[in-house]
Amino acid sequence: MRIDNLIALRYSRKMRLSGRKSSSYTQRWTQRQCFVLLTLISANLAVFVAQLCVELYQPGFVRDYLGLSDRGVRDAYAWQFVTAMFLHNGPWHLLGNMLVLYFLGRDLESILGQRHFLYLYLAGAVGGELGHLFLMPADSVLLAASGGVAAVLVAYATILPELELTARIFFVVPLRLKAKHLAYGATVLAIVLLCIDRTRTVSHSAYLGGCAAGWLYAHLLGFGRTSFLQRLLQQRRAAAARYERMSIDELMNEEIDPLLEKISVYGLVGLTKKERRSLCKAREKILQKTQSE
Missing domain, CATH: 1.20.1540.10 (Rhomboid-like)
Known part of the structure; x- marks a missing residue:
């Protein structure tokens, strides 16, 4: 050799x-x-x-x-x-x-x-x-x-x-x-x-x-x-990329409907801060989609 x-x-x-x-x-x-x-x-x-x-x-x-x-x-x-x-x-x-x-x-x-x-x-x-x-x-x-x-x-x-x-x-x-x-x-x-x-x-x-x-x-x-911080950042980037690729129907089924069901049972006070942010982001994305169409 x-x-x-x-x-x-x-x-x-x-x-x-x-x-x-x-x-x-x-x-x-x-x-x-x-x-x-x-x-x-x-x-x-x-x-x-x-x-x-x-x-x-x-x-x-x-x-x-x-x-x-x-x-x-x-x-x-x-x-x-x-x-x-x-x-x-x-x-x-x-x-x-x-x-x-x-x-x-x-x-x-x-x-x-x-x-x-x-x-x-x-x-x-x-x-x-x-x-x-x-x-x-x-x-x-x-x-x-x-x-x-x-x-x-x-x-x-x-x-x-x-x-x-x-x-x-x-x-x-x-x-x-x-x-x-x-x-x-x-x-x-x-x-x-x-x-x-x-x-x-x-x-x-x-x-x-x-x-x-x-x-x-x-x-x-x-x-x-990879360290814990690097894995956390990678997970957040992957979640953000997946969120951007979701259609309106997928967004409604996976993100909004579960939150609406929770609101119907516990009211808005039952939502966590993270869930409220998710609801606001979903609303903004739907508005952007409808305006672009």
């Missing part, structure tokens, strides 16, 4: 796990170089080295001027929204984020394409920053690199929820779990950390906003199962 056929088979098998048809934004799953992914990882590494150097020669500068804070927003330090999204709270924080970004980002950039993968990462970073500003105390400072990584994780789980991933605890003990369960765990952990750790310099407060941004961005691109 040719390599192209193997790639296509791998692509179709994984995409079926999303529980929904492939989005129109889906790219062909190729083994091309992940340019945006490698650029983001390089940027995070470079910023971390610069962060260490700045802290060495000017302690407190990163926290006061580069991390996102309520004071910085009040003082119009607009650059904090850009600088904070690449800051990490230590080497282990950096290592964990870059491992997740690399192993999940390879497939995700191939699925979404370079442009949407970059937008996803930036949307997660901004979502994490906004979540921090709304949910954390005013005296806290955010090192927000985890927001973009959280968005990548949740978007991956939204697109391929049933895909089994293998991780190694302490690089030794294998742990197999589905992508959706990994996203559930990350979301629960974000909520728990948000409640118990509200210290002055934090990084975890970007998780929750990043998760929300990743889920929303994936759904806007057409991936994942």
Whole structure:
């Protein structure tokens, strides 16, 4: 079997796990170089080295001027929204984020394409920053690199929820779990950390906003199962389209006659607000039909 056929088979098998048809934004799953992914990882590494150097020669500068804070927003330090999204709270924080970004980002950039993968990462970073500003105390400072990584994780789980991933605890003990369960765990952990750790310099407060941004961005691109709100909107659109197609006879039999029978028994006070609106709409439609004829 040719390599192209193997790639296509791998692509179709994984995409079926999303529980929904492939989005129109889906790219062909190729083994091309992940340019945006490698650029983001390089940027995070470079910023971390610069962060260490700045802290060495000017302690407190990163926290006061580069991390996102309520004071910085009040003082119009607009650059904090850009600088904070690449800051990490230590080497282990950096290592964990870059491992997740690399192993999940390879497939995700191939699925979404370079442009949407970059937008996803930036949307997660901004979502994490906004979540921090709304949910954390005013005296806290955010090192927000985890927001973009959280968005990548949740978007991956939204697109391929049933895909089994293998991780190694302490690089030794294998742990197999589905992508959706990994996203559930990350979301629960974000909520728990948000409640118990509200210290002055934090990084975890970007998780929750990043998760929300990743889920929303994936759904806007057409991936994942439809949410309750989307199903409700679809039902309303279908009902409105059906109502427009109904003839006068169908309208009388299905909509007006049951309401008239109810009025004859209980009077107008027996109608609900929804039924009164339906009666008014039916009257307007009948008038429009008669005038057009």
